Amino acid sequence: MAPIIQYIESYLGSNQTPGGAGNMFWALVYILLVFVGLSVAVIAMNWLERKILAHMQVRLGPMRVGPHGLLQPIADALKLLLKEDIMPAEADAALFWVAPFVVVLAAFTVFVVVPFGPTHAITDMNIGILFMLGVSSLSVLGIVMAGWASNSHYPLIGALRSSAQMVSYEVAMGLAVVSAVLMTSLNPTGTGTLSMIGIVQAQLAQGEWFIFKFFPLGLTAFFIFAVAMVAETNRAPFDLAEAESELTAGFHTEYSGFRWSLFFLAEYSAMIAVSSIAVTLWLGGWLRPFPNLLDGSTWDLVFSLFPGAAFIFLAAMCFFNAARMPKHPFFRIQTIGLAGFGAVLGLIGLVLLIPGVRVRVQDIFWFAAKVAAFMYLYIWYRGTFPRYRFDQLMKMGWKVLLPLGLAVLILTASVALLQEKIWHP
Amino acid sequence: MLLGGVLVITRKNPVHSALALIVTLLAQASIYLMLYAPFVAGVQIILYAGGIMVLFLFVIMLVSIDRSVRERQFNSQWVVGMIAATALGGLLIAVYTKGTSIFPDRALSIVEGDNTQQVATMLYGQYMFAFEIASLLLLVAIIGAVVMAKKRI
DSSP: OHHHHHHHHTTTTOSSOHHHHTOHHHHHHHHHHHHHHHHHHHHHHHHHHHHHHHHHTTSOOOOTTTGGGTTHHHHHHHHHHHSOOOOOTTOOHHHHHHHHHHHHHHHHHGGGSOOSSSSOSSOOOTTHHHHHHHHHHTHHHHHHHHHHHTOSHHHHHHHHHHHHHHHHHHHHHHHHHHHHHHHGGGOSSSOOOOOHHHHHHHHHHHTSOTTSTTTTHHHHHHHHHHHHHHHHTTOTTSOGGGOHHHHTTGGGSSOOTHHHHHHHHHHHHHHHHHHHHHHHHHSOTTOOSSTTTTOSHHHHHHHHTHHHHHHHHHHHHHHHHHHTSOOOGGGHHHHHHHHHHHHHHHHHHHHTTSHHHHHHHHHHHHHHHHHHHHHHHHHHHHHHOOOOOHHHHHHIIIIIIHHHHHHHHHHHHHHHHHIIIIIOO | OHHHHHHHHHOSSHHHHHHHHHHHHHHHHHHHHHTTOHHHHHHHIIIIIIIIHHHHHHHHHHSOOHHHHHSOOOOTTHHHHHHHHHHHHHHHHHHHHHOGGGSOSSOOOOOGGGHHHHHHHIIIIITHHHHHHHHHHHHHHHHHHHHHHOSOO
16 A cells, blocks of 8 residues: 555655656546546537627527526437437448547547646657647548548538548648747757647746747748648638538548547647647747746746636636526526526636646646637638638648748748847757 | 567558557557657657557558458468578577677666757758658658649649
């Protein structure tokens, strides 16, 4: 018993990730935490997407299921679990069964290297960004398998279009990523690195987020990646492959019930994964805003109060809306539910104000806040932009983003070389 | 890896063969990992499994499969096949037993973290000419593909 406890405690003082320290127990704990966090995030995304889209379209969205539709995702999940599991007649059973698993596997394995803090990652590979790009390109295979195994032409065309689009925009993504990685080699000490934690530490050492570096090169690279990542995850305005009015539902037409929910889960996880790549590479990962401009212990204190303040603000909004609920006896349960939810959020906010917790949760909070901003952008794009036609989509990927990415890469390399040799040798 | 390789050549359905090839390539990437070359493993997954095999699958899926699935699989050249396989196996055994000088004595103590830097230094330093020639080759291939696929030049 004692050696087990000692094994568990041996990690607590270290400044490495569990994978780096070789500690299996804590690695498993972190994996479980990431898995749970991701599931909660996907559920929240489902609700947020419907509500925000609705508010953008001047309507209310789901209001009936729980207070303000808060239990709607749970109702959706129950419905999907209880639906009949259909397999088309001539479909290839083995491939039909395997395809959702491959997509979910690829979408979830990516989170092994995502850095929520300087030691808050499951592990820190020294090819971190390469691993993320590679594993997310394996999800294309799952989509192709799904489309083919359904043995029907809408899914097949949808899958081929979807995978052609994903492969094309992977090139532009790769070029943008390379120009960001190039900027990591401009440290005052140390060399460039592909590891995710190393990239954020390079931004800390150089004193600016890479989105502002070599203005406007960092911004253009970020813009290319932001567009390519929306196309990579088949989201609006690049969702021709799965839009209802075009191809009934693309590659997941013939999937129903639990298998469809796996595709849905994988899509949202992939969105969160590429958003975390963008946040790590350009927006400074877990660093709080203005780490060098507004430094000093008072500003540290102010910024460390943000997590608790955010939750308390959400709790206040819940109470405000609970007060605004109609005073009809039918709404009593909903009012109590909303007030209870607000109380829970307020308690979490108060817990996050404790100094001991504050220091540890800060990094995770800033990372999650930035990724949440990207998620809001995704929903905003869906509510705002019309859909690209497929040939326009491919034209943009190859004729606009690829030359732009090449130009940004060449210019970034030249400016970096100038900086190294001439300006600050 | 061996299972994947065997499945590639024995499945009737070409899509199953392509997927078995993907499994084989992923196994190859893990062999690179065991040889302390994480960069090569990562690039193998991105390019081979995630790019080239997707294109393979495109072509296989767009060509009608019904005919090829129903084709009778034959191996009427099994004599020549056995002779060739025995010869190759004999060559491999001979190299393994007699040519011990080309294998390292003990496991190489390569620092795993340096793989990217070392590949980059070699590729852009010592082998720069070969790198440029390879990219020229790829350019020729792309131009050839475009010329063959265009309707009118």
